Amino acid sequence: MIPIQEAKRLIHENYTSTKVTQLPINKANGFVLAESVFSPIDTPPFDQSAMDGYAFSFDEWDGKSELLLSGEVQAGNYLAENLKPKEAVRIFTGAAMPAGTDSVVIQENVIKNGKYVSIKDDKLIKGSNVRLQGSQTKKGEITLAEGHYLSPAAISFLAGLGVDSLKVYSNPAISIIVTGKELIIPGEAMSNGKIYESNSFGLTAALEQLDIVPVSVEVVDDDEQKIMNAINNQLSADIIMLSGGVSVGDYDFVTSALEKCGVKKVFHKVKQKPGKPFYFGKHQQTLVFGLPGNPAAVLSCFYEYVVEAIGSFTKKAYFKKLMLPLADDFTKKPGLTLFLKGKTRTNEVSILKDQESYKMNSFAMADCIIELEEDKTRFNKGDLVKVQMIV
Helix, strand or coil, X not given: CECHHHHHXXXXXCCCCCCEEEEEHHHCCCCEECCCEECCCCECCCCEEXXXXXXXXXXXXXXXXXXXXXXXXXXXXXCCCCCCCCEEEEECCCCECCCCCCEEEEHHHEEEECCEEEECCCCCCCCCCEECCCCCECCCCEEECCCCECCHHHHHHHHCCCCCXXXXXXXXXXXXXXXXXXXXXXXXXXXXXXXXXXXXXXXXXXXXXXXXXXXXXXXXXXXXXXXXXXXXXXXXXXXXXXXXCCXXXXXXXXXXXXXXXXXXXXXXXXXXXXXCCCEEEEECCEEEEEECCXXXXXXHHHHHHHHHHHXXXXXXXXXXXXXXXXXXXXXXXXXCEEEEEXXXXXXXXXXXXXXXCCCCHHHHHXXXXXXXXXXXXXXXXXXXXXXXXXX
16 A cells, blocks of 8 residues: 555656647636637727716816717717817717717716706816726737636626637546446335445536536446446546445456556555545556545545546646644544545534445535544644545
């Protein structure tokens, strides 16, 4: 067995190259930019009124005279004629400033008298209530750099520049293979010796938590040839996750099936609990994770190892990692790193009951995984421990 730090290092060393795809902007939310975006236009693309009011030339106004109202500009329209001195136009928010104007007085500070308007605003200065062309973004400048996470605000920002598609880092294609003769589908009638299959549901939901839909989900019998067939069918995926069959029982065929399918083992067995039989291998550019069969071990290994591998493709960091004080004392044996289901409260974390790898009731209540290091045995209330959030 190898320590968890060594396992994570070996997985990191075997990350494959990222893939880039071009997405329409309305499909790019939540992805990460694979190249910088340069503004194709000035924004605003013209001098623009920031308020409903009246546009005029500040320098042509003496500060007291009425201005002749000579027209109107609605947002989306454009007034081509130059305004003459001592003229004003009715203008609305977002409308283009007519040539010959440079300031806007808001409508609340104007008295209208037929075709004339009087300005009653002693704080008005040249350029008031005008958004200048390029004041947000100038044509040709970098708007968002490569590696930027595309939030809804970023999508709105880029759409406002006229950008209609983006190069982003692709989600990896991920396949799930669950093994076990004892498994039946939820909803079927229970029979002797059978259990309900849950790992495919848990792993699929965990991927959906990362905005990824698996390309394939298959449940196969504990039969080496059937497992080999399932593996061979998915070797074009970026990541394959198998659950069950990675231990040393007479019917644990996953590791031998992987070898016969040409998967090169990088390591098998890690000094951890749960998930001691955890396997990692590689076939050309495909990363292969052999997860134990117990549901809590499956999800623990997923959150501790597979999530970071997925992040190597998408360039995203998915879950916060914290150092929090323990809420209670805890004692463990030396020799294994423990991954324990936990619940965070205000500035502390509690270790939940029912930590056995076959028990999912505590995992269903957990919001984090607590890591207790391999060689330490005594953890006192208030000691800082590593915490990985899973929500």
